[in-house]
Amino acid sequence: MAEKKGPGPSVKDDETYEALRREGASKEKAARIANASAKEGSDTVGRRGGKAGSYEDWTVEDLRKRAAELDVEGRSSMKKDELVKALRDR
Template sequence: MPGDKHGPGIKNPEAYEAIRDDGASKEKAARISNAMASEGASKVGRRGGKAENYEDWTVSQLRKRASELGIEGRSYMKKDRLINALRHH
């Protein structure tokens, strides 16, 4: 049963499980699935694509963004690992 794998704060358990199965973190899956439940999947699906490519960011900018997201170990990461961590957070 989908409810067994997450907490009570998940508004759309089926979407949550599908997003987790695709490899997203628990936090990201919860954010997306709850937005889908609140605003509708089509509205949520139209978002995104507005940020610059991470490859164009400096390491300092990447570390600042990683800090905002609470990614641990960011101060020791090189650019490629920072990008990977940000994309999969």
């Protein structure tokens, strides 16, 4: 039977990382938050975060502009929910 693989040695707070992944955060975002939480404490990180609006509140035009900045392939033909998912998976 295969052994369960963790997030890797670069992630300093495995529990936070796994919780964020279960909530749908990308691997990169989960690792960044987990490491900041381990270094500075979750209270400090929590107070600092959350200033950006939800992608659901953005217009399709704004989502496409952001997708272009991130070079998301197929963005011009994506619907709003597809753009949101593509941006969150980055």
